[in-house]
Amino acid sequence: MSDGTASYARTPRTTPTRYKDRATWERDAIHAILDSTYLCHLGFVVDGAPVVLPTIFARVGDRLYVHGSTGSRPLRGAKGDQGMPVCVTVTLVDALVLTKSAFNHSINFRSVVAHGTAHQVTDPVELSVALDALVDQTVPGRSAEVRPANAKELAATAVVRLDLDEVSAKTRADEADDDEADLDLPYWAGVVPVTTVYGAPVPDASTTVPLPAHLRDFTR
Template identity: 80%
Template structure:
């Protein structure tokens, strides 16, 4: 479900998606949430097994308001999510944009963009949806790549599993501010400011066949 905030489509707010601190940094706007999800590569999938919490890093892709999370058919989350009841999960994505240095140790911080999604994940079993999900997982990192490579064969598909999570209970939280020094610290002889953090993509390096020209979708990289 979604509502509308200031004319922009938004996901519904719930107690689990409403932060208890720095509420002004939170948003439920779909466009903002989708932009963060589309800008990162790795998510962290949290779930409970035998009463103990487990958090696994993995790749993912967004298709509309649906998140696809990659895994192996033999992994614990895939086994738990294979039934009709699915598996309760929490999926998080974080991008770090700057280290925030202040004159006091306490006020140090990080500029970031993050998304937290709660819900029940289900293993994708429909062959057509699985094709869409696997192509999205490849194209999420390298747009256009899925049409330029050999698709997975039967053996590879048997070893690969994908979780589907509907983005219903989801929010984003960001910090995009300068360093904030306390007034009493203003004259201290310590440096304060920002150290920007960026991801740099290098020139593609061929593996072994240097006669294959660099494809167009890589010549235009980074995304």
């Protein structure tokens, strides 16, 4: 686990070879990106071949919890004391950057890459904390407004834990960057913002209670 300092330690795997000025190891910056979404990609190796799976995650302190099922390959590999080497990536797209040349088009983004050894969560107390965090990462406050998982559901659900020891973030938040020779070309250039918008909640046919405050706040 981390030592509580303002930044995570730099390592060869978390130091980019291109655009190093866009990278940061600051804890607060990394946490802010992780807390802004709930979808990640979990990469690992099975029988010598790379596998990348999309799934949901939650951050609790300096630890990531990644959701899975008891029959999935990453969970089988993460069992035991040795765990499983993984790479977790998170990416947020903030804008499309359109330039007057095809070559210079870009994307404004925020991303996090974390390396380490994942372990399956087996302690019942920690598993309960992790599952609540996964629900609340998706919709804040939701875990307190639903029935908790029962024993059968807990047996069918699995979570892997990854400590944020080897992690970095990378961002781009710039305008269009055309070559000087292209500035007078008669083409449109600029930035197209990209946002995620949630629509008004639609109740299920069995729902008889009013819209709860956590959903009103979330969709607002």
